[in-house]
Amino acid sequence: MSALSLVLGRSLLAGDFPAGEFATHRLQAGSSLVASADSFLERLPLVARDVFTSWLPEPWRWLVNSLISIAVILSVFGLLFAYVTLAERKILGRIQNRPGPNRTPIPFINLRFFGLAQPFADGVKALTKEDVVPRGADHLLHFLAPVVLLAFSILTFAVIPYGRHLVPVDLNAGVLYFFAAGAATELAVFMAGWASRNKYSLLAAMRALAQLISYELPLLLAWVPVVLVAGSLSTTEIVAAQAGWKFNLIPHWHVFTPWGAAGFVIFMIAALAESNRSPFDLPEAESELIAGHLTEYSGFKYALFFMAEYFGMIALSGMAITLFLGGWHAPSPYLEFIPSYVWFGGKLVVLLLGFIWIRATFPRLRMDQLTRFAWKFLVPLALINLANAAFWSLSFPWAGPLQLLRWLISALLVVGPFVLLGRQLSAGVAPRVYRYAAS
Amino acid sequence: MTAALVLIAVTTLATAAVALALRNLIHSALLLIASWFGIAAFYLWAGAEFVAFAQVLVYVGAVSMVVLFAVLLTRRSRADPVVSPDSLSRAVSAVITGVAVFGVLAAAILGTRLTPSTAAAPTATVRDIGTQLMGTHAAALLIIGILLTVALLGAVVLAAQDPAETNKDAP
Numbered sequence: 001m002s003a004l005s006l007v008l009g010r011s012l013l014a015g016d017f018p019a020g021e022f023a024t025h026r027l028q029a030g031s032s033l034v035a036s037a038d039s040f041l042e043r044l045p046l047v048a049r050d051v052f053t054s055w056l057p058e059p060w061r062w063l064v065n066s067l068i069s070i071a072v073i074l075s076v077f078g079l080l081f082a083y084v085t086l087a088e089r090k091i092l093g094r095i096q097n098r099p100g101p102n103r104t105p106i107p108f109i110n111l112r113f114f115g116l117a118q119p120f121a122d123g124v125k126a127l128t129k130e131d132v133v134p135r136g137a138d139h140l141l142h143f144l145a146p147v148v149l150l151a152f153s154i155l156t157f158a159v160i161p162y163g164r165h166l167v168p169v170d171l172n173a174g175v176l177y178f179f180a181a182g183a184a185t186e187l188a189v190f191m192a193g194w195a196s197r198n199k200y201s202l203l204a205a206m207r208a209l210a211q212l213i214s215y216e217l218p219l220l221l222a223w224v225p226v227v228l229v230a231g232s233l234s235t236t237e238i239v240a241a242q243a244g245w246k247f248n249l250i251p252h253w254h255v256f257t258p259w260g261a262a263g264f265v266i267f268m269i270a271a272l273a274e275s276n277r278s279p280f281d282l283p284e285a286e287s288e289l290i291a292g293h294l295t296e297y298s299g300f301k302y303a304l305f306f307m308a309e310y311f312g313m314i315a316l317s318g319m320a321i322t323l324f325l326g327g328w329h330a331p332s333p334y335l336e337f338i339p340s341y342v343w344f345g346g347k348l349v350v351l352l353l354g355f356i357w358i359r360a361t362f363p364r365l366r367m368d369q370l371t372r373f374a375w376k377f378l379v380p381l382a383l384i385n386l387a388n389a390a391f392w393s394l395s396f397p398w399a400g401p402l403q404l405l406r407w408l409i410s411a412l413l414v415v416g417p418f419v420l421l422g423r424q425l426s427a428g429v430a431p432r433v434y435r436y437a438a439s
Numbered sequence: 440m441t442a443a444l445v446l447i448a449v450t451t452l453a454t455a456a457v458a459l460a461l462r463n464l465i466h467s468a469l470l471l472i473a474s475w476f477g478i479a480a481f482y483l484w485a486g487a488e489f490v491a492f493a494q495v496l497v498y499v500g501a502v503s504m505v506v507l508f509a510v511l512l513t514r515r516s517r518a519d520p521v522v523s524p525d526s527l528s529r530a531v532s533a534v535i536t537g538v539a540v541f542g543v544l545a546a547a548i549l550g551t552r553l554t555p556s557t558a559a560a561p562t563a564t565v566r567d568i569g570t571q572l573m574g575t576h577a578a579a580l581l582i583i584g585i586l587l588t589v590a591l592l593g594a595v596v597l598a599a600q601d602p603a604e605t606n607k608d609a610p
Contacts, residue, residue: 141469173565176492183500187472190507194465206511213504233489233565 041339042164069168073157081310082119088356090114095360126303134197134296141195146297146304149188153311155181159235160318163328163341167236174235175223178319182274185312186212189283189293192305196296204292207367208283211273214374215280219270221382222263225389226254226323239327248333253326258410259388262418264324266382268351271316273374276309277355279362282370317351318344376425381417388413443484451477464510472503489565 040047053064086101093100102115133142159174161167171177186209193205227233230241244252254260273280284292294305321327325347328340365373388410395406451474458470475498482491572580 171488173489173492180492180495183496186504209504
């Protein structure tokens with residue numbers, strides 16, 4: 001779904017594909033459909049864009065191209081957000097043995113289609129609801145909080161390479177930009193909690209901040225090894241560093257190295273916590289804090305918070321793909337004829353389904369468990385992983401049997417600390433003994 | 440380009456000035472954060488991508504939280520006005536510290552001779568910055584780290600005296 005709609009996503013890098021080349025490319029399309037790097041399908045988004053903007057004079061074309069990229073990102077990820085919420089509700093429903101939303105018909109034709117129109121019904125509902133602002137609230141901040149949150153979560157989409165030619169902005173320090181834009185979410189959560197003038201809101205905002213700050217550290221430490229090994233902060237170069245296959249079989253993705261696998265797992269756990277997803281959804285723990293910092297929000301502002309949350313989840317998944325899962329690279333040289341943006345979209349959908357699966361399966365953590373897990377377990381492991389990646393990049397010239405030794409040492413550096421730390425932390429706690437339940 | 444610089448400068452200075460003038464501490468803290476954004480925008484304008492994003496990551500992401508937590512934990516109620524100084528000696532020491540910091544900064548700014556350079560702008564990549572920080576300026580980096588740790592420990596020592604006093608007062 002997302003992959004196909006990603007087709008049009010592209011690119012402030014104007015002018016690398018002049019409009020005149022369109023005809024020649026169409027002529028070559030038959031022969032170059034299979035050749036991967038520059039096939040017609042690969043170029044399709046650019047071609048579509050250039051057909052649209054070719055009639056414009058040169059100084060305007062750049063501006064319109066940028067606007068098109070922005071519009072495409074907003075519409076593609078807006079639709080993806082809408083249908084991820086639907087997929088989440090349907091899948092959660094199926095896992096909990098109920099059908100999920102299935103009754104919203106498509107207007108005028110009155111066909112239900114498994115409730116495919118549900119997100120739009122939700123949108124209309126959120127728009128028409130009364131927008132209640134408490135009398136004691138700080139009106140300006142109460143209004144600004146969801147706006148700031150959504151604006152910064154949309155900014156993070158700018159640097160992710162969606163395909164071989166689809167990088168909206170190619171920055172020299174792209175990864176840093178991504179996490180700098182993500183850092184402002186803490187500010188928005190604080191603003192929401194404080195401006196609501198509600199004890200639950202403020203308490204929950206404090207808890208949310210404690211969680212966000214705790215998990216920011218493992219999140220940042222998890223990607224530093226990737227930057228160390230790839231030798232660049234630019235997202236395009238990190239993706240380029242993962243090109244190629246060993247024996248035409250195993251891709252050179254970072255996740256297929258010992259440090260990369262550990263880093264990916266740490267990154268995904270921290271990403272779960274950063275996007276307030278279950279099992280780390282304490283900020284909006286509805287059983288304890290009503291809805292946390294969202295208590296005093298209603299109508300479309302409430303919907304905006306959720307939009308930002310899902311955007312954050314999608315962006316972090318996209319970053320995880322870029323950093324660890326080879327970006328838009330195909331998993332096998334024989335599958336390269338499928339365009340790169342389809343691979344990116346496919347990986348994105350798989351990660352999002354993983355998020356939903358995790359939400360349906362794990363119980364919520366307690367506050368002390370949450371912070372203990374971050375500071376005592378994830379941060380030390382991430383630091384050791386950094387040393388592991390340093391070893392990996394220093395032992396790069398090793399060959400022959402030394403190569404096996406390199407893998408062995410690196411794997412030991414991942415498994416050893418994990419087992420030792422896990423045993424030490426869970427001593428006296430796990431495994432749980434069920435005294436009264438039948439085993 | 441100059442228009443953008445003027446806009447950035449005006450935004451940064453105006454938010455900082457309003458932050459000083461406001462009575463609501465949370466509002467001034469948030470305006471201060473807006474001012475830090477302005478500084479990041481200036482770095483971006485000057486072509487220092489890495490420094491700009493690091494500024495946002497550190498100041499907007501982390502330092503802002505420290506400031507906001509400090510404000511929240513020290514005010515008793517949100518209507519609490521800005522308090523007058525506890526004693527004359529505190530007020531005097533505050534003024535002396537402020538004047539000293541201003542003096543050092545002003546002397547540093549006035550003492551630096553800015554000669555317009557004719558050489559081409561150096562292209563500093565992130566890798567260059569990294570080698571510079573870890574090579575030639577490693578000592579300075581370590582000293583700053585130790586200084587910040589000492590400051591953090593000092594803050595903890597200052598803050599940790601509170602519970603003992605309240606226990607003494609308790610019936």
